[in-house]
Amino acid sequence: MSITVVLFWFLTALALLSAIMVLLSKNPVHSVLWLIVVFFAISGHYILLNAQFLAIVNLIVYAGAIMVLFLFVIMLMNLNAETEPQKNTWLKLAGAISGGSLLLILVSVIRSATDMTGRTAQVGEGNIGLISNLGKALFSEYVVPFEISSVLFLSAMVGAVVIGKKD
């Protein structure tokens, strides 16, 4: 077993375990901390796939900015076990059944998908994830969606001002 394969399995196990821990932790702050571990593990996968840019952005945006926001919200709302709303048992059951069916379908699709067989991840090769190639693709082939997304951000900014400004 080469070092990349060992790393791959280690990161996979880490990601899955910490994702489960996000759901199982009773304390929401612990959930958020486990979520950070998930993001780090996934960023590790990106590096194995030779996508450094994606790995760094994932760390900065998700593990950095968004997680800080999450922590702020949780601490401001002062969530704890006492204030946790009790959910209806039927609601929980319905959620478990519908979520479980989706999981079943997705797993069976991936197992039986003919277009997945024979395709493996390009570990350590392939260079589309490098910054220079990404930049070239973004500013040549995908320049129209790139420019148009500016309208999206502008409208979100206008909206934030409209909602947030004091009357």
Next chain:
Amino acid sequence: MNAIILSAILGVIMMFSGIWVNNKATLRWIALAGLLVLLISNIAEMYGYRIWNVNVHNMLYFDRFGLLFNSVAIGSTFIFVALSGSDINRVGKYAAEYYTLIFFVLTGITIISVYTSLLMLFLGIEIMSIPLYILTGSDKRNLKSNEASLKYFLMGAFSTGLMLMGITLIYGATGSFSIEVLNNPAIAQGVSFLEITGMLFLLVSMAFKVSAAPFHFWTPDVYDGAPGVFTSFMATVVKAAAFIAFVKLFDARMSYSSAVVDWKMLLCILIIATLLIGNITAVFQQSVKRMLAYSSIAQAGFMLFAVFSMNEMAKEGIIFYAVSYSLATIGVFAVLLKMKDFTFEGYNGLAKSQPVLAFANTVFLLSLAGIPLTAGFFAKYFMLASVIQTGHYLWMVIVAVLFAAVSVYYYFRVIQAMYFKTGEGETENIHPGFKTGLIILTVIIILLGVAPNLIINFLYF
């Protein structure tokens, strides 16, 4: 491309005009002028005049169908601002920003009517939705408006997540974002499970955006909680645009039968559920605004027939349905916003106090119900005829006609209240210009009900 770029620029212009223009009435005139410029530039593009020549790398394709719909959407928005502009100004302090957001919604609409890449579909849907979340919550002092906005945002974000997941799976299966690849018969009929799951996710998220049952739960609360003017905009132009995206996306899925998934049957279930829930629940409503929310679900059921039958007639029909439904609903809401009381009782005796409003409202409601001589009749006729043209599923036509008969009941309750019940029929102050606007809209609806080809001919010339 004219409309996409120009609407974004006009949005920015509106934003900055808020700094220098303090009079809200002036802002409305600026918005109307902007919409007129937008409409003219889009019609010019239909005749081949392009202001910008942008290499879009096959991500957008400006065909007649999409451009005609753009004209319809911009025209409806123009009528909407002309009729209800004073109500937009009353919602809150930031009139300039509301118009800005409306222009940005139009940017999104003009993208999703001409997209050929799933990436553009996603961007268009998002540019269309995010301003709407804000417009829904623009009545900041009203708790119902806040709740509606938050609910709409959370549910919308969830359905957008499903859409992205679907696009990812499709990209994984076909290696492309292009709907030309997606609508390729070999792929549409094929058994690539990844691609089928992706399309199912897209079906769910699109059904959410057009508020088809069983993905309609957000609609009544959001339409009821949002300020009435913006409900009018959301329920008409935006919903029709989502249908255009839906039609483009599922073109090949409906035309070729797949070995694995019976897409027609899936759509069948969606349509019947939507018609059932929309019409039956609308019957029990006490508030006209909430009744209109359910009726918009019911109308979505009819529009889904265009996705279902997917032939030339369906494509003509969906454009015509978009026109007739948008105009009539904008009219009904414009009258509703002038009422002091939004319940059915509030309309009692309106025919005595405001005969012009009552008459115009009657025509709009008749059009929504699909009575002959109004545009709504031909809209429903095109939808049902397109199903008959496919040669199968005649029973669906019968079911649809039955539900249309149910819809007559709740539309006529308003007419009955206006003409046959005694009451004050209290309204806000009615400006003479508003009455003129209503009369013009009435004339357009009757004209289209007599000569539907006025719109459809634009598809072929």
